[in-house]
Amino acid sequence: MFVQFTLKNFLSFKEETTLDMTAINAYKEHPNNLIDIGTKEKFLRVAAIYGANASGKSNLYLAIRYFQKIIKESLNNADDTKDQAISKYYIPFEFDKKKENTEFEIIQIIGDYEYKYGYEYNQERIVSEWLYRKNIATNRNTIIFERDNDSLKFGPAVKKECDMYKEQIPSETLVLTFFNKLKLQTEIFNGVFSKIMSILVADTDLFENINVLKKVLPDVIDNDKENLLKFLNAIDTGIKDIYYEQSEKDVRFLTTHYDGAGNIYNINLLSESEGTIKSIIVYIYARVTILTNKSMFIDELNVKLHPLLLKFIVDLFYDQMSKAQLIYTTHDTTLLDKKFFRRDQIWFVQKDEIGHSKLLALSDFKVRSDSSFEKDYLAGVYGGIPLIKDFEMGAGE
Template identity: 35%
Template sequence: MLIEFSVGNYKSIKDLETLTMHASNLQAKYPHLEQDNLFLGKDDLRLLKSKAIYGANASGKSNIYKALETFIKIVANSVNREKILRWEIIPFRLNKATQSEPTFFQIQFLKDDITYRYGFVADSESIHSEWLFKKVERETLLFTRVEEEFEYNKTQFAEGGIISEILKESNENKTLTSYLLLTFIAKVMKGKISNELVDFITKNFVLVSGLDSERNKKNAEDFIENEENKKILVDLVKAADMGISDVDYIDFNEDKKNEKLNKKDEKEIYVFAVKQSFNEDNKKSGIEIMSMSGEESKGTQKMFELAPYIINCMNNGGVLFIDEFDSRFHSLLTKKIVELFNSESNKKGQLVFITHDTNLLSSELLRRDQISFASRDKFGASHFYSLAEFKGVRSSKSYENDYIHGKFGAIPSLNDFEELFLEDNG
């Protein structure tokens, strides 16, 4: 589970900003928010099941998503993609002081009742520093690296000894400065702890753009090839009131499975929705097959594409982070999905989402610490803050009206559009 993610000097994020899933000490008015919206861990650890992020266009709210995406990409590929830092590290460019400074990333997460804190500082050319800590009762260093200096815990992180030996060879230093040591130990040296943590970070944090239809479509097609998966997906789509009685597919290359296919022809799937049809007397007369991509609405397509991510997160745990969550969805549907994650049935999945849907700003749906805002200051830098930081906010009413009227910031300052089209009569 995610505890918190911090980033500094990345795109529109100039200063260190943190997305936290820690629950505050504020008491929610409605008891179900204390019971259903939280995961309760050891040592009084209380984590939020979901987090909503609001903000004006160009406020930088999507950059916290992109920062986590970049962090995961570098952890996954710092060894096998030579120029990964050059492609992914983008500092805050609106200030001369930060243009040449490195970027900071740090994540805290819970795995097997152990809290891990891992992070690194990097620019487009090299890793400047890197650290890994674990906490059971108290926090313990596993390894730290500053430039070419490396220190590790010989008792709890013995695999660090491999790196210690390699760093003694001066000709290896320049090579390792462009690698994350965690990834190097995991992928090259096959270190057990490192491999488990890299695997956890790259597989348990799933980032989805609500507008990236092609990627999501392919994932959904792969998902429904399993009959059990297909059944629960159909149930979820039907529960979303899309007017569908079934979803199925035809694999046009089914009879060629034993042949060697060209890579581009490995899978050619036609996904379709099954709907009830009626005769002229409005009596059931059969079914109609409708192309998912060609005949179904964009909302139905998006529900089909997001369903596998929702199902996997609810069943297997992890963090689902969705950008453009409410795009193409009715507000009642987005609310229903949020309610699903904030429910007693959700035992291990977290949902973080970026949205403009103010209907979700309900004190009966979300705790104040589950609502975050992104705003951009006059110098172009993005800042993130929680509704829980505001004093005098009553938890017995909707937060929507106060947000729309600017009480919490994070809304656009719009000029008069009409003046742009008025003739100058003077």
């Protein structure tokens, strides 16, 4: 389960910034919006991030994506002609003459433990890296490893097995990546690596990519058509059936419609609206995420989705049998309402006059009990909206 993500000196986020999915216990509204794992703390199922164009909210998505990419690729530099991962994905705050290190850190719950993993890097090397584990039942913290430049110290849980390898880890390679590649008795490295990689981090283009349908939709039709059709009926697409025809070269999807007289019409899925196609892809990924208790971070989820359909997707994540989570950025203020969200579920990204992005939760503001979240947001109370300056436009001739 996704608990926190922290970044520093990445693109427009110069200062340390944290997205926290820990619920505020003082808020009693919408208890079904929370994940309860039997501890004092509960966690948010959904978080919505609002912000103006160029405010930096997409940079938050990119931070998590690049965080994953460096972990995945930092050992793949055997070919000297390839750029190192840390060089490719080092994009510090631009408006500084001195380029400082970038930092990422994630906190996740895996089984009975909370893991805190992070690293600091520049285009030349991994500067520091750390992994800590906390027993949720006893609240006891232990060190798995700590790295500071060329110094690497292992905790007792992995020291005996890992100490012999520490001189073999290149300066541009993460310890987590290195040990994930080895066959070890401990499952700590594989577990943390897999959990981080299991977060679906994507922009809206993924859900508009027809090639994605070809990869995933046949399996859904074969094994979960009933639920897919229920979804298509719930969002009023008019689709009564969906099936596919496969050849050696391609796969063709068809949808079934009825007219008022009961006549049947089968049409190519690609002839459906872009919103319908995107809805199907979003639903498939959302359902898999929910069934597997994973997390999704989607940039601009609302694009080409009707506001009521966006609400339908959000509501899927309130399945009380799942621990899945959805984090998304959006411009759509339809759901910016106390009827749908708790105050700790709503976040705003705003950029100051020198280009620094800041991430603030609605819970950071003093909000009256009778406040309209949407009205106050559009009035600029919480920031995160574009500053439209007066300008004159000449009349056409």
